[in-house]
Amino acid sequence: MTKQQLAIVSHVCALGVAGVFLYASLEKIWEPRQFAMDVTNFRILPDAYANLVAIILPWWELAAAIALLIPATRRAGAWVISGMLVMFIGAVAYAALYKGLHISCGCFGKDGSTAAGWKTIGLDAFLLVVTFLSVRLMPEASERQPVETFPAAAASQGA
DSSP states (O other), rough: HHHHHHHHHHHHHHHHHHHHHHHHHHHHHHHHHHHHHHHHHHHHHHHHHHHHHHHHHHHEEEEEEHHHHHHGHHHHHHHHHHHHHHHHHHIIIIIIIIOOOBBBOOTTHHHOOOSSSHHHHHHHOOOOOOHHHHHHTSOOOOGOOOOSHHHHHHHTTTO
């Protein structure tokens, strides 16, 4: 593949992961009470911290998704998203597989959540790989072509 094709794949990967995290974060921002119940159901944190996590985590998801979309901040967004995905995998593995709890994953709010289990871990692992590819295939800053924001304005100035 050419460098340009790799860059396109990098952007598509980033767009896909960012889209998932944007959707997931907005659902949880709209319904923090439901997400707090989902966090409590995992029985990992003391109940006193469930509300705090339910309020803060979706905003981190939103910010990381936006950072992943911007090439200059993609690496930072990928680190944050990767950390969250590893945390999600660990939480589901502990609560659903080890403890045997039959709970909702809380991934996409009350309407889009599925049972926490291997399917959730598989999705999170897939997103982790795609997040890695979005950064690994991205051209280095020195190789990126500048984007003309306003090409018509540059043409009228004689550039």
